[in-house]
Amino acid sequence: FFFLETKACARNPPSRLQNQSRRISTSRRCRDVMPAWVIDKYGSNDVLRFTRNASFPSITYPNEVMVKVFAAGLNPLDVSMRGGYGAATLSMKRDPLSISRSGSEFPLILGRDVSGVIMECGLGVKYFQERDEVWAAIPPWKQGSLAEFVVLSANEISWKPKSLSHTEAAAMPYVAATAWSALVNTGGLSKDNCGNKRILILGGSGGVGTFAIQLLKAWGAHVTVTCSQNAEQFVRGLGADHVVDYTDGPVDVSLSGLEKFDLILDNVGGDTERWALGLLKPWSGSKYVTLVTPFMQNTDRLGVADGMMQTAATVASKALKHLLRGVHYRWGFFAPSGPALDEIRDMVDKGQIRPVVEETFSFCQVPQAFQKLEKGHARGKTVVRVSTGGT
Numbered sequence: 001f002f003f004l005e006t007k008a009c010a011r012n013p014p015s016r017l018q019n020q021s022r023r024i025s026t027s028r029r030c031r032d033v034m035p036a037w038v039i040d041k042y043g044s045n046d047v048l049r050f051t052r053n054a055s056f057p058s059i060t061y062p063n064e065v066m067v068k069v070f071a072a073g074l075n076p077l078d079v080s081m082r083g084g085y086g087a088a089t090l091s092m093k094r095d096p097l098s099i100s101r102s103g104s105e106f107p108l109i110l111g112r113d114v115s116g117v118i119m120e121c122g123l124g125v126k127y128f129q130e131r132d133e134v135w136a137a138i139p140p141w142k143q144g145s146l147a148e149f150v151v152l153s154a155n156e157i158s159w160k161p162k163s164l165s166h167t168e169a170a171a172m173p174y175v176a177a178t179a180w181s182a183l184v185n186t187g188g189l190s191k192d193n194c195g196n197k198r199i200l201i202l203g204g205s206g207g208v209g210t211f212a213i214q215l216l217k218a219w220g221a222h223v224t225v226t227c228s229q230n231a232e233q234f235v236r237g238l239g240a241d242h243v244v245d246y247t248d249g250p251v252d253v254s255l256s257g258l259e260k261f262d263l264i265l266d267n268v269g270g271d272t273e274r275w276a277l278g279l280l281k282p283w284s285g286s287k288y289v290t291l292v293t294p295f296m297q298n299t300d301r302l303g304v305a306d307g308m309m310q311t312a313a314t315v316a317s318k319a320l321k322h323l324l325r326g327v328h329y330r331w332g333f334f335a336p337s338g339p340a341l342d343e344i345r346d347m348v349d350k351g352q353i354r355p356v357v358e359e360t361f362s363f364c365q366v367p368q369a370f371q372k373l374e375k376g377h378a379r380g381k382t383v384v385r386v387s388t389g390g391t
Contacts, residue, residue, distance in 0.1 A: 011127040011342060014159050014349075032056045036147030037366045038107035042084030045374075048367050054107065057143065057151040062124030064151050067134060069386040071170035072145035073113025074373050075207060081110060081140060082370070086296040092304050093141040111144035111384070112137060114152075115160055115169035125154045133160040135345075137173035139336045145170075146366060148387060158341030161348040164355060171355040171381035172348075173341060175207035179265075180340045182289050182332030183212060187263050194219035198259060200279060203267035204240060205231040207381055208291065210356045212265055213238045215344075218352035224258065226251055226268075234379055238356075255279055265332075266290040273318075282326030289332045356380035363387075 036054035039047045059066055080086070091105060115135045118128055128134070136157040138144055143151075160169045183189045189197070199216050201209050204225030216223050217239035224242040225235045232243045244254045252275040260281040266272055269292025280286035294314065299307030315331055322329040347353045358380030361369040366384060373382050 011158075011339065013127065013132075014162065014345065034148040035363075036109050037363075038109055039082060040106050040108075041103075042082065042087065044083070045367055045370050047082065048370065049107075050364070050366070051107070054109065054147055057147075057149055059120060059122045059151060061153075062122040063154045064122045065118050065125055065128055065134075065154055065157065066120040066149055066151050067114060067116045067136070067157070068119050068149055069114055069116045069145050069147060070166035071115045072111040072384045072386050073170040073172070073174065074110075074369055074382045074384065075112050075174050076373065076376075077112060077140065077174075078110045078144075079370060079373055081108075085300070086140065087300060088304055088307070089296055089299040090141045092299075109143040109145075109147050109150075111146040112140065112174040113170045113172070113381075113383075114138060114145035114150055115164075115166040115173075116150075116387070118157075119149065122154075128154055128157065133166075134158060135160045135169045135173050135341065136338070137177040137334070137336050137341070140334075146384065146386070153336075155338050156336045158338045158345055161345045163349050163351075167360055167383050167385060168355040168357060170383050171357045172211065172344070174334065175211045175381070176344050177337055177340060178291065178332075178334040179208045179212040179215060180337065180344070181335040182208075182265055182291055183215065183263075184340070185335060186330050186332045187265070187287050187289050189216075189219070189221075189263065191219045194221040197221045197262040198224070200224045200226075200255070200261045200264045200276075201240075201267070202226050202264065202272055202276065204235050204243075205377075205379060206267055207356075207378070209265075209267055210235070210238055210380065211353070213240050214353040215347070218347055224255075224261070226255075228377075231379060252276075260286075262286050264288045266292060268292065277322055277325070277327050277329065280327040284326075285328070287328040287330055288322070289330045291332045293331045293333075295331070295333075357383055359383075360385060 033053045034056050035052045037048055037050050118130055118132045134157045136152050199221045201212055203209050205227040213223055222241050225240040226244045226246050227235055228247050229245045261279055264276055277288050295311045298310045319329045358378055360383045363386050369382050369384055
């Protein structure tokens with residue numbers, strides 16, 4: 001479920017001819033430490049620790065690249081992971097054979113968004129080279145971007161949009177990859193089939209919601225959004241056609257008076273499942289896709305094996321229940337994908353999608369950035385400037 005991955009495909013750089021026979025660096029680096037923010041145990045904000053002696057990452061596989069981080073974007077997931085969310089599942093992903101002892105993920109570096117420059121390429125990397133400016137959404141089982149360098153698979157990265165600074169670019173990849181996975185991979189939407197679609201986004205003013213509004217509007221969909229009254233102008237400015245204020249009475253009553261929808265993207269969860277599926281067009285292939293699932297909580301609480309069994313039983317029973325009523329019930333998950341970011345980059349450079357940065361912090365202000373994130377009700381992303389040289 002959580003670990004959706006993509007296969008490599010032919011990738012073309014935005015502004016140069018592909019040169020598969022070029023030389024690739026295999027240099028050995030003298031240094032073995034770097035500055036980074038780490039955690040040595042799970043907990044609240046006081047577990048964040050700055051060090052100049054974090055282990056310098058190394059390229060282990062031929063398809064990996066080393067990226068110098070200029071900017072790192074933070075997401076609510078980073079706050080959750082700091083507190084131990086998903087620890088059991090992510091440990092299994094890092095160490096499938098359970099060879100390492102418990103706690104071997106520490107010191108752990110958080111940060112799921114990165115924009116920077118490639119410093120070194122593995123021998124199997126064909127479509128990137130040193131000094132390429134790239135952006136990426138970092139899978140949560142890997143070391144993150146709150147460090148000077150990070151190592152990623154070439155399948156996970158894409159060339160940064162030319163029209164964006166590193167700070168702006170770092171605000172997008174994780175929410176973009178999550179929305180893309182939910183709407184395209186799970187929801188079946190594309191630029192070719194959105195023209196007559198009515199889409200409802202529950203919780204439209206957060207990171208995934210703000211990106212989804214812009215993507216869907218660029219593809220010609222009619223987009224309805226729920227948010228608080230003070231975010232209405234914000235989401236309308238991103239292109240939302242209709243806005244429902246969830247603070248102005250029961251939101252399900254307000255929505256039930258509207259024409260039914262072809263797809264619902266749920267960023268809220270909780271009680272919404274009880275009434276949201278009744279807003280879909282029955283027997284027409286309509287889908288409800290929720291990004292709020294119990295998968296990680298199940299594996300944390302029950303262990304990986306029992307948690308996955310419980311998760312499979314839950315999603316199967318709900319899918320069958322709603323299928324009998326003529327609508328499709330699906331869970332959506334983040335999926336790292338360089339090819340998806342390639343398409344998003346093109347849309348950004350055409351002016352169809354723009355980053356929404358609420359606040360930026362310097363690298364020495366990472367604890368303050370987490371405090372800002374924990375307050376919730378964000379109107380855009382929180383970004384940390386990690387290295388000088390990138391704006």
